[in-house]
Amino acid sequence: MFNILLIIRTFVFEFTLNMKLTFYKYQGTGNDFIMIDNRTLFFPKNDTKLVAFLCNRKFGIGADGLILLENHEKYDFKMVYYNSDGNESSMCGNGGRSLVAFAKQLEVINNEAEFEAIDGYHYASIDENNIVSLQMIDVDSIKIEPNYTFLNTGSPHHIQLVDDLKKVNVKDEGAKIRYSELYGNAGSNINFVSQVTNDTFSVRTYERGVEDETLSCGTGVTAVALAMYANHKTDSNKVKLNVEGGELAVSFNEKNGSFSDVFLIGPAKFVFRGEIEI
Numbered sequence: 539m540f541n542i543l544l545i546i547r548t549f550v551f552e553f554t555l556n557m558k559l560t561f562y563k564y565q566g567t568g569n570d571f572i573m574i575d576n577r578t579l580f581f582p583k584n585d586t587k588l589v590a591f592l593c594n595r596k597f598g599i600g601a602d603g604l605i606l607l608e609n610h611e612k613y614d615f616k617m618v619y620y621n622s623d624g625n626e627s628s629m630c631g632n633g634g635r636s637l638v639a640f641a642k643q644l645e646v647i648n649n650e651a652e653f654e655a656i657d658g659y660h661y662a663s664i665d666e667n668n669i670v671s672l673q674m675i676d677v678d679s680i681k682i683e684p685n686y687t688f689l690n691t692g693s694p695h696h697i698q699l700v701d702d703l704k705k706v707n708v709k710d711e712g713a714k715i716r717y718s719e720l721y722g723n724a725g726s727n728i729n730f731v732s733q734v735t736n737d738t739f740s741v742r743t744y745e746r747g748v749e750d751e752t753l754s755c756g757t758g759v760t761a762v763a764l765a766m767y768a769n770h771k772t773d774s775n776k777v778k779l780n781v782e783g784g785e786l787a788v789s790f791n792e793k794n795g796s797f798s799d800v801f802l803i804g805p806a807k808f809v810f811r812g813e814i815e816i
C-alpha cells in the first residue's frame with residue numbers, strides 16, 4: 539500500500555530525491571508553516587513541485603506555506619518564503635513571526651532577532667509566552683478608492699469593508715477580485731473586513747498562492763490596520779484584529795500619510811517535528 543502511494547505521489551508531483559527531510563511545523567493564529575533549517579543549503583530551492591508536495595494536505599505534510607531559515611552574513615538569519623503552490627513569494631507576516639520562534643528553538647537567537655526577508659530588514663522580539671512582535675516595512679503609499687483600499691505591507695493587499703463578514707464566501711469572492719483586471723497577472727491578497735469597535739476589526743483573507751481562505755494573514759491584518767486608520771475608521775495607532783485563527787495586534791506611527799514603526803504582534807507556536815521521505 540505504502541509503495542502504491544509513493545508511486546502515485548511520484549507521478550503527481552514528479553520527484554524523488556531518496557532522502558529523509560527533517561521538518562518543523564509552526565502556526566501563527568492558524569496560518570501554518572513548514573520550517574526547514576537550511577543553514578547547510580541542502581534544500582533544492584527551485585523545486586516548486588517538491589514545495590507544493592510538502593505543503594499538500596493530502597499527500598504531504600500540509601501547510602499554507604514553507605519557510606527556509608538560512609545563514610545571513612550580517613543579521614541573525616535569512617527568511618525564504620514559499621506559498622503552498624510551491625512558488626517563492628513576497629513577505630509573510632505570520633511566517634516571519636513563526637520563523638522568529640523557530641530561530642529561538644534552534645538557539646540561533648535569544649529574545650531578539652534581526653533578519654532579512656524578501657522585502658528587506660526586519661527586527662523582532664519574542665517573549666516567554668512566544669508572543670512575537672515583528673517590525674514590518676514602512677508604508678508611504680495607500681490607494682483609497684470608494685469601495686476598496688489597496689496597499690503593500692511586504693505583500694499586496696486589497697481591503698474591502700463588508701456588512702456581514704460571516705456570510706462572505708471568501709474563497710469565491712476573493713478569487714473573483716484576485717483574478718480581476720484590477721490586479722492583472724501578479725494578483726493580490728484579498729481582505730474582507732468588518733468594524734467591531736473604534737480600535738477592533740474582524741478580518742477574513744483570501745491568500746494568493748494558497749488560492750483559498752486562510753485562518754489568518756499577518757501582512758493582511760497589518761494592511762487592514764493601516765487602511766482603517768487612513769480611512770478615518772479608527773483614530774487609534776494600536777489596532778486589534780480578530781481573525782478566524784485568533785487575535786493579532788498592529789501598532790504604528792503615522793505622519794503626513796506615511797506609516798513607520800509598524801509592528802505585527804501575536805502568538806507563534808511550535809506544533810510538531812517530523813521526518814518525511816522525499
Ligand SMILES: N[C@@H](CCC[C@H](N)C(=O)O)C(=O)O
Binds near residue numbers: 569629630
Ligand atoms: N500568510 C502571509 C502572506 C503570505 C504571502 C501571500 N500569500 C502572497 O503571496 O502575497 C502573511 O501572514 O502575511
